[in-house]
Amino acid sequence: MTTTLITGANKGLGHESARRLIDAGHDVWVGARDATAGQDAADKLGARFVQLDVTDDASVAAAVQTIRDAGTGLDVLINNAGIVGPMAALRDTTADDVAKTYETNVFGVVRVTQAFVPLLEESENPVIVNVASGLGSLAVNNDTSRVENTIISLGYPTSKTAVVALSDMYARALPSFRVNVVDPGYTATDLNGHSGHQTVTEGTDAIVAMAQVGKDGPTQTFQDRDGLVPW
Template identity: 50%
Template sequence: MTTIALVTGANKGLGRETVRRLAALGWDVFLTARDEARGRAAAAELAVRFIPLDVTSDESVTAAAKTVHHQVGRLDVLVNNAGVGAPHTAVDETRAADLQDVFDVNVLGPVRVTNAFLPLLRAAEHPRIVMVSSTLGSIPFSGQPHVLDAVPPQLGYPAAKAALNMITVQYARALDGIKVNAVEPGYTATDLTGHRGHQTVAEGAGPIVRLARIGPDGPTGGFFDQEGTAPW
């Protein structure tokens, strides 16, 4: 039976590379993106299915889930990849309104998408969910000297990824029979990092693909990076 996967925010960067790698395995992959023109172009290049999906819109997410239901009737793998950065505003100058966009996409987005696709995941024999997170949301990691030297204090992005990590753990506890894990791709050259990352997208997508491919005896409720287990 062909494995069916869906990747959010996949018209470029890590999402696009993840789609490419999963399709190369012979999987039936849905590439989703908020920008319909770019999403359709990427899907055509990769010879995969396309669905428009804006993770900040309940209506868009519901429509995407209905499309998958009508076309294939189940979902084996959900990769919650869509994410945005946040303005590098000084902590003491950051307002609540400055956090709304990054939390809506990076935290509420995965909740919207996961909840909408749960019936399709439960229809699969061995469902998996991969949350694309970051060790910038890890409290032990954020306190390391090299991080303190390299990353200025900020509220938005680290707090959003820390929230996503906790959401991952709670889903893993609650969703019996569904493997739910978070992954740190590493510092990858994408639009999100201003292409300053030292990894290629091929390298960054590696841990995502690895977690998408776990078997029934694989982990759940974990946080993983290129080397293995990452600190919460």
């Protein structure tokens, strides 16, 4: 059985990804900062729970030990946890505002990935899926026909561009892994006040697909539910 860890999985895209992957036969660890919300979500899904705050080294190290001690191994890591961060006009945005967003969205991906790579290396088919956004694509951002072109912010969009770049680096550094980054699309979640036009199921299509790639599956790609996204 494939064992999968999803960060930020107590709600939204992470929760729906967990539900769908359990249905597909995965043994899923729900990672969540809030122990009560995470355990409740895991119980309802029929998943395992591990407390995991992606901004805290000790929490991440403890999560690694919890999963290792459970003896399930780990085959798939889905770095899903993310925040919008402070929303201020560009001229009013401070370095601290950007740093707060990066702490979760960028440094959290590095912190979790670095900690779990040794466990993933024990898998016969190690997979990493990083959840970014169309806002992370420079090509999409500069396409005047796309809604992303109208959004100018120093925090969230640039943090997702960094996630795209990190994914490229990890794919190149870990050739035996399948490492891909995905754009869920504009999905109705708490992150955007449920203003997205996609359902949460539609928003998890690319996540679920990339979580199930085989040894000969794609790696070093950026994808959404319709296929490849330009870098």
